[in-house]
Amino acid sequence: MTREEILKKYDPSLDNILYILHDLQDNNPQHYIAKEDIEACANYLNIPYSYIRGVVTFYSMFSLQPRGRYIIRLCESPPCHLMGSESLLEYLKKRLKVNIGETTGDGVFTLELTSCLGICGVAPAMMINEEMVGNLTPEKVDAILEERRQTS
Amino acid sequence: MNIVRNHILISIDAGTIMSGARAVEDALIKELTKYGLDKEISVLETGSLGITGRGVVLVVYPEGIYYANVTAKDVPELVEEHLLKGRPLKRLILTEAPKRTIIIKEKTGLLKEQPRIVLKNCGFINPENIDEYIAAGGYEAIAKALQTMTPVDVVNEVKESGLLGRGGAGFPTGLKWEFAIKTPGDEKFVICNADEGEPGTFKDRLILEGDPHKLIEGMLIAGYAIKATVGFVYIRGEYSLSIERIEKAIADARAYGLLGKNILESSFNFDIFVKKGAGAYICGEETALIESLEGKRGHPRNKPPFPINAGLWGKPTLVNNVETLANVPEIIRNGAAWYKGYGTEKCSGTKVYTILGHVATPGLIETQMGTTLKEIIFEYGGGIKDGKAFKGALIGGAAGAFIGSEMLDVKMDFINLREYAAALGSGAILVMNEETDMVDMLKSVLHFFKHESCGHCVPCRLGTAKLVDIIDRFALSKGKRKDIDDLIDITQVMKGASFCPLGQSVSLPVSSALKYFRDEFMARVS
Numbered sequence: 001m002t003r004e005e006i007l008k009k010y011d012p013s014l015d016n017i018l019y020i021l022h023d024l025q026d027n028n029p030q031h032y033i034a035k036e037d038i039e040a041c042a043n044y045l046n047i048p049y050s051y052i053r054g055v056v057t058f059y060s061m062f063s064l065q066p067r068g069r070y071i072i073r074l075c076e077s078p079p080c081h082l083m084g085s086e087s088l089l090e091y092l093k094k095r096l097k098v099n100i101g102e103t104t105g106d107g108v109f110t111l112e113l114t115s116c117l118g119i120c121g122v123a124p125a126m127m128i129n130e131e132m133v134g135n136l137t138p139e140k141v142d143a144i145l146e147e148r149r150q151t152s
Numbered sequence: 153m154n155i156v157r158n159h160i161l162i163s164i165d166a167g168t169i170m171s172g173a174r175a176v177e178d179a180l181i182k183e184l185t186k187y188g189l190d191k192e193i194s195v196l197e198t199g200s201l202g203i204t205g206r207g208v209v210l211v212v213y214p215e216g217i218y219y220a221n222v223t224a225k226d227v228p229e230l231v232e233e234h235l236l237k238g239r240p241l242k243r244l245i246l247t248e249a250p251k252r253t254i255i256i257k258e259k260t261g262l263l264k265e266q267p268r269i270v271l272k273n274c275g276f277i278n279p280e281n282i283d284e285y286i287a288a289g290g291y292e293a294i295a296k297a298l299q300t301m302t303p304v305d306v307v308n309e310v311k312e313s314g315l316l317g318r319g320g321a322g323f324p325t326g327l328k329w330e331f332a333i334k335t336p337g338d339e340k341f342v343i344c345n346a347d348e349g350e351p352g353t354f355k356d357r358l359i360l361e362g363d364p365h366k367l368i369e370g371m372l373i374a375g376y377a378i379k380a381t382v383g384f385v386y387i388r389g390e391y392s393l394s395i396e397r398i399e400k401a402i403a404d405a406r407a408y409g410l411l412g413k414n415i416l417e418s419s420f421n422f423d424i425f426v427k428k429g430a431g432a433y434i435c436g437e438e439t440a441l442i443e444s445l446e447g448k449r450g451h452p453r454n455k456p457p458f459p460i461n462a463g464l465w466g467k468p469t470l471v472n473n474v475e476t477l478a479n480v481p482e483i484i485r486n487g488a489a490w491y492k493g494y495g496t497e498k499c500s501g502t503k504v505y506t507i508l509g510h511v512a513t514p515g516l517i518e519t520q521m522g523t524t525l526k527e528i529i530f531e532y533g534g535g536i537k538d539g540k541a542f543k544g545a546l547i548g549g550a551a552g553a554f555i556g557s558e559m560l561d562v563k564m565d566f567i568n569l570r571e572y573a574a575a576l577g578s579g580a581i582l583v584m585n586e587e588t589d590m591v592d593m594l595k596s597v598l599h600f601f602k603h604e605s606c607g608h609c610v611p612c613r614l615g616t617a618k619l620v621d622i623i624d625r626f627a628l629s630k631g632k633r634k635d636i637d638d639l640i641d642i643t644q645v646m647k648g649a650s651f652c653p654l655g656q657s658v659s660l661p662v663s664s665a666l667k668y669f670r671d672e673f674m675a676r677v678s
Contacts, residue, residue: 061430078351115600118391
């Protein structure tokens with residue numbers, strides 16, 4: 001979909017801004033909101049560029065930096081923490097050779113942290129793009145990474 | 153007409169989807185078709201069956217046999233044995249469950265019956281089918297309200313029921329509605345707060361996924377009571393299945409004339425729209441939510457004015473939590489006196505809890521207000537996993553309180569817990585066994601607050617950062633004696649001076665952790 005097509009889906013009303021930004025980001029293969037996206041959104045809603053940028057930076061689901069094909073968002077809230085998410089984070093950093101917020105050299109994975117995903121019954125848990133995965137162990141993480149790498 | 157001899161209810165929620173529920177469902181349909189059983193055995197999707205961490209869960213009726221950890225590979229055997237030959241497949245049976253209850257203690261086979269008001273339909277009806285909701289008595293309450301009650305009658309009924317808001321603060325719902333009805337204004341709004349972000353809480357998600365029409369009906373009744381014509385459901389962006397289900401439910405309700413103009417041939421007009429968040433815990437605070445809904449950064453507003461006087465776009469706005477609104481249809485249908493038959497004197501009804509952490513059977517339960525923590529953990533939650541001992545729990549999420557074993561016999565409700573300087577909050581119960589490092593747990597809580605502080609006011613922005621500095625020192629066993637006093641002092645300042653409940657509530661986990669587990673902190677002083 002082009003930027004214009006996305007914008008046209010919504011009335012040019014300020015309360016649609018989060019929907020528009022979600023769609024623009026999802027439409028970008030690198031899962032981020034580019035400068036051009038902000039400009040297009042600002043023109044469409046007829047509000048300043050700085051305002052849109054302010055909104056983008058407030059919400060944790062939006063990124064101004066290009067990201068990998070798969071965004072891993074590991075939950076770091078107390079229920080997952082209790083069930084061992086901290087050691088999983090170390091494991092993921094080592095496996096992917098990245099720090100939090102970074103993307104692997106091949107552009108496949110970006111490692112992020114998130115607050116509670118609401119699937120605490122299967123803690124520790126994470127999201128990969130839209131998909132939730134729980135009961136994580138290093139072995140399970142390996143299998144998931146391998147599967148995604150194959151399909152990318 | 154087909155006579156259906158068996159119904160297979162398969163739980164399709166975020167938890168089971170990740171274990172491959174869709175593949176199991178496809179395999180079931182394929183296999184039943186192979187044997188020509190597809191006309192006499194129906195496969196129905198339903199919401200959560202209240203069992204988590206057990207893979208794909210399904211239940212076969214009329215026998216009421218629950219299967220867990222089912223994979224697509226098991227399906228041929230399951231169909232052949234149980235549905236063709238009538239021999240339940242023992243190796244996958246979770247337990248046998250009578251009537252309308254969910255199984256909690258599969259090990260002993262003991263069943264703990266749950267009084268269900270909010271979750272009445274969850275796991276029993278297909279949430280994507282409006283007819284099933286109607287068949288279960290759905291939309292009767294709004295019909296009753298429209299035909300036999302005035303808006304004031306509705307407000308009085310809710311007030312009389314003693315329902316307290318289930319979002320965390322426990323404010324009397326009827327009173328809030330009364331303020332709303334008394335506020336003058338041509339245009340009023342109803343907002344359902346589904347920005348569920350309190351760590352350890354997913355009750356609202358399961359209501360949205362399992363019985364979305366109940367929420368719609370609750371909002372309709374609220375709209376009628378306060379004379380609003382538009383409602384919004386603000387859902388956090390991470391809850392994609394909830395968004396999908398509620399959007400479908402709204403579309404179906406519109407098609408049936410249950411939303412829109414002249415609902416049920418009355419003069420009442422009401423419609424509902426979904427708004428999606430984008431990842432910000434603070435947007436669970438009602439004024440921050442309103443800012444976000446208007447298309448701004450989610451900073452909280454000054455109170456007063458309260459949303460009830462000047463909320464969305466400056467208009468009178470009623471904000472209620474998902475679970476609160478889901479109680480309303482049953483209250484209207486059965487009456488306030490019936491509702492008061494559940495729970496305690498000061499705190500009526502039931503509460504939905506999520507039981508997590510080191511328990512044998514983590515999951516979701518609904519039980520009467522006033523149930524003790526001991527009962528919740530040891531009977532509903534199956535006790536502590538792997539035979540270890542109980543040490544403590546974090547109740548009500550990150551903005552809740554730590555408690556020690558001396559609190560196990562306290563009756564859980566909003567009012568009673570306040571007397572013990574604890575809080576019921578969102579109903580999350582995170583259980584910790586004897587091996588848990590409480591300093592490490594408080595560290596996790598404080599890191600959460602530092603990350604989620606919105607930056608709007610100084611006490612919270614700087615306070616959370618300073619608290620993290622201190623707790624990180626304790627985690628490395630480099631705490632100082634003065635640090636313990638500082639933890640208390642900083643949170644007290646935050647409690648008094650922070651702009652919104654986020655910063656104000658940090659004092660609760662800190663003071664309670666130090667109250668029950670002070671020794672562990674002292675042991676980390678260098």
